[in-house]
Amino acid sequence: MPELPEVETTVRDLRQYLPGKTIDKVSLADWPRMIQTHPPEILSQLLAGEQILGLERRAKYIIVNLTNDKYLVFHRKMTGNLFFRQQDAPADKYTHVVIAFTDGTELRFTDLRKFGRVYLFLGKAELDGLLGRLGPEPLLDSFTPQDFQEIMRPRKGNLKVLLLNQDVLVGLGNIYVNEALFVSGLNPQRTAQSLTDGEREKLYHAIRQVLNTGIENRGTTLSDYLDGEGNKGRNQEILFVHNRDKEPCRTCGTTIAKIVVGQRGTYYCPTCQPGESSQ
Incomplete structure (x- = not known):
């Protein structure tokens, strides 16, 4: 999508x-x-x-x-x-x-x-x-780290599933959630309530980073996406983890793993995104 x-x-x-x-x-x-x-x-x-x-x-x-x-x-x-x-x-x-x-x-x-x-x-x-029901836009200048903290602090449940919820924060789907969790070093099986303030701030910046990079590269074409002139995007060429299971992590060389979280194919590096917390 x-x-x-x-x-x-x-x-x-x-x-x-x-x-x-x-x-x-x-x-x-x-x-x-x-x-x-x-x-x-x-x-x-x-x-x-x-x-x-x-x-x-x-x-x-x-x-x-x-x-x-x-x-x-x-x-x-x-x-x-x-x-x-x-x-x-x-x-x-x-x-x-x-x-x-x-x-x-x-x-x-x-x-x-x-x-x-x-x-x-x-x-x-x-x-x-x-x-009217949609959550905030993550790339607006007016959307601050403090805004993100206030949205995320009271939330419970799986972190990845929460980030996919457009009523919480708009624009993220499976590709960019997988990428943001990697950039922030968070395991996709973590719960929202287990995050520290520091981890939430890292995630805020990671979300903005991967979305801006995606725009700079004119989107990610893995199957059907083409831009308004009918051309493929370029972002698929630099993805950290998404769709890269069994390939080496670009950061540490560990083999990228694939699991299912929230009925979605979920890609992560077991070394760069260690552990799981159910706090």
């Missing part, structure tokens, strides 16, 4: 092309269940003539701000991608939704597994109904 760096990379790509464009219609919607808020024909009617004001990311959602207080929102789920294309460009495999613009360009939403979702919200209140 695309995580914060992959979604942020796509938003930055699409910002180069989409603002100022006027929507003509929804020219393709062959899997209606992907569109959560309106039947395809109504969605097309509501979008026709609206202009794109800008794009932003909230958690793993891509938000397209439109005129008349409308918000077109995409969630890529497991295998979704968004591409900016000329309308006469060769077809992209697994394209299920296409937003056509009046200048002969289009936005294509591709999704092999068809889990991706499209929403149109008519007003900020409707949008807030979707986004």
